Amino acid sequence: MRSPRIGALLASIAVLIPLGASACSSPAPRSAGAARDCITDFDPSKDYFPEKSTIEDATGLTIEYHRSYQVVTVAHPAQGAPPASYVLVRCGAPAPELTGELADAPQVEVPVRTVYAGSTTHLPGLAALGAADAVTGVATTGFVSTPEIVERIDAGKVQQFTDAGAVNAEKVIAGRPDVLVTDGSDSPAFGKIRDAGIPVLADADWLEESPLGRAEWLKFFAALTGTEKQASSVYQNIKSQYRSVADRLSGVPKTPVLLGSIANGSWTMPSGGSYFGKLVADAGATYPWIDDRAAGSLQLSIESVIARARDSAVWLLSDPTVNSVADLDKQDPRYRAFAGPAKQAWNSTKAVNSGGGNDYWETGVLRPDLVLADIAAIAHPDLFPGHAFEFYLHLPQR
Structure with missing residues (x-):
């Protein structure tokens, strides 16, 4: 569903400028995840998101698509916080120069290759999307149950980035993930991490009051990893099985x-x-x-x-x-x-x-x-x- 506020913001037309030096190359620490298929010959008239997510049950998440970028808006990135929008740009496309409140919105190249996950609730979704290899950091390794991520932890491919539950900015900056996804709470460390050039995005699934709405935040990670088609299939299966049990009663x-x-x-x-x-x-x-x-x-x-x-x-x-x-x-x-x-x-x-x-x-x-x-x-x-x-x-x- 389109938010009237965001719809008004997007009414301003974007001017395209280059996004970084090379859309498909970056230093080694950010290459842990799966390789991505970036645009090599940009066509401004082409739709680079042929598979799109539709939000059905989540109330705190909206996703709007444009030809070469999408705008993800989280209604409350932390409890009581105002809405936050993130501009996800298909790698290889020029960056959109947006106006209004979106002018300062973080821009992230997608699909991302590496993710630091602030909550264990993020991990089953990433695994279900086939994106477990993108996870290179978690808040607390000992709490993780998702088998694909446990295997990566045991192999030394995932590091813990908190100390006694507090985010350690130096660890995150040293790991240089493409993005840090929070657990829907704030931390004094996030400012330092942003200043180091690492986008900090909020996943506030825990604020959803509907079981299916909370599960649908799977599509937040689909937007980051370019797995919208898989997310739709996984979510529809979950919803169907949930309804089957509820209808039986x-x-x-x-x-x-x-x-x-x-x-x-x-x-x-x-x-x-x-x-x-x-x-x-x-x-x-x-x-x-x-x-x-x-x-x-x-x-x-x-x-x-x-x-x-x-x-x-x-x-x-x-x-x-x-x-x-x-x-x-x-x-x-x-x-x-x-x-x-x-x-x-x-x-x-x-x-x-x-x-x-x-x-x-x-x-x-x-x-x-x-x-x-x-x-x-x-x-x-x-x-x-x-x-x-x-x-x-x-x-x-x-």
Whole structure:
């Protein structure tokens, strides 16, 4: 969908000037990824993006195509931040000289050859697009679960660019990636990295409140890697499988579930309008706060949760410190009020790796269809006999 703001900005006609010295050559540190097919005889009347992405479900991402460049706009590059636009220029084409707010927008030659990924959520999408070889840096190597990237880490082809979770600008500058993609948060190091000539682009998929909308940020990386056709195929398959599970549960009685846990003296629970609240609804389940359409999480009194949700049939958790129901009781004795749902307590920790990374927050972001199938099988085991769980495991009592 075209943003009126960006549409107005693009109404100004571009003047073309050369982009850098050589569109297809650069120093060795930037040649780690796959070779790219650059324009050698530029024709201003030719459309150099024959395959185009169409955004269907994501609300925080728009992509507009021009003959030799595209404009990618992120509605909120960080929470509460104003929109940011990036001009992606087909390598070998002259750079568009844009006016208005796009005059200062970062320009990036695409397809990129090397990417530093600020979040593990970026990695399954890049692998699904066949672009794993472009990944030369990740925020924390130990958290990575995507097999193609783990293999590259083990081979010494991917470096970690954070120290204790903070971006190390010197490491990024030394690695000289074509682009650094952030995790949708800001860092004091980004200014220094930009000053060194490395574009910093924001992937704010985590701000999407729709499971499918979050998965569709795959197309952000398709724009960077020139894999729009593959992205369309991958996303349509994910969407089809998600809808298949959701449709199967249409009209089925809703299973009452308990969500969340105690933290800092209150009960933290996803709202009905949140990413996870929508997964629960689509999985044929319900809970007393499902009609609360606030974004994000709710902070509730423990007493109110005991009063309204103690008789739930299922308890869905996401707590890496909990391996049994007894662990919960040790954390807070008030959990004993939930003896009923504790018999069917499930934790999204089946796919935690040795470094503490959880593939639920990696592959699960790209594949909400798999997360939905797990929750649906928990809420309606009779409809999904023999389901092989990807992310959830049933907590033993001890």
